[in-house]
Amino acid sequence: MTESGQIIYVVDDDEAMRDSMTWLLEGEGWPVATFASGQRFLADYHAGMKGCLVLDVRMPDMSGLELYEHLVDLRCALPVIFVTGHGDVPMAVAALQRGACDFIEKPFHNEDLLSRIRRALNVDAENAARRQRDGEITHRLAQLTQREREVMNLVVAGKLNKQIADELDISMKTVEAHRARVMDKMGVRTLAELVKVVLQLN
The missing domain is CATH 1.10.10.10 (Winged helix-like DNA-binding domain superfamily/Winged helix DNA-binding domain)
Structure with a gap:
């Protein structure tokens, strides 16, 4: 189960992939929200989102990396896991250097993805606790x-x-x-x- 309010956001233009991810993740008891494009995710995005983002690198119109750059500019705190084809690994590594959480190559074993998502959810929970603690300290300092x-x-x-x-x-x-x-x-x-x-x- 996720921490309260955590959702796994899946952005992938492939409907079959979105459906299979939903089936897999909901089978673990995790709430899932899927989006067919980066634009649709950005339209719904808000700073209070908790959980993690599973993001396909290659998509038409707006690639996963372009979406990620937008989210970096928005100071998005969601841990991001990129889903890549073999040829996209250098791009995924560059995204890790920019602060992305992880990446996984297609085709992947379900358990490999689930373990990465568990890690990302833990990172998200730790970051949220740190932000709350820092906010309290800042308030006390004031x-x-x-x-x-x-x-x-x-x-x-x-x-x-x-x-x-x-x-x-x-x-x-x-x-x-x-x-x-x-x-x-x-x-x-x-x-x-x-x-x-x-x-x-x-």
Whole structure:
């Protein structure tokens, strides 16, 4: 089964291939949406899509690679698996270098495709969790005052309270108060947790 809301999107101009993919993927309990062209997928595309995209490289009008370039420009987060013929492997490798998730050559064994899709769905779920976590951290950072952020940056850089007090020309007691507020606002209990949270955004 997929994570909540995940769908496998299949874009292929071959109706028989779309039908067989639907049969295979729904047999695994996965929701499937198929599209006969890149244009039709783009017409339905929105940034909230979750799951993965199984994309044929060779299609008339708009190739799979051209669709992928559009999606890169749109900052699409869906992991993309290219389905290629033997002669298209160099193009698929180029797409991997641009950030595509995987590719599979025709003819393929069903289990090979399913294992790639499972991996892609895991990547999608991990990316979604990371985006949510980063959003929460960014929100917490926005609650800090300018001075609290200065103290936090020096703490994360490994400076001691006395060094921070000297550098900012404030008392040790003030540094300690700022530190306590930073820890509270960032939702952490230890210095190690604070460092880890801040580094996640860098």
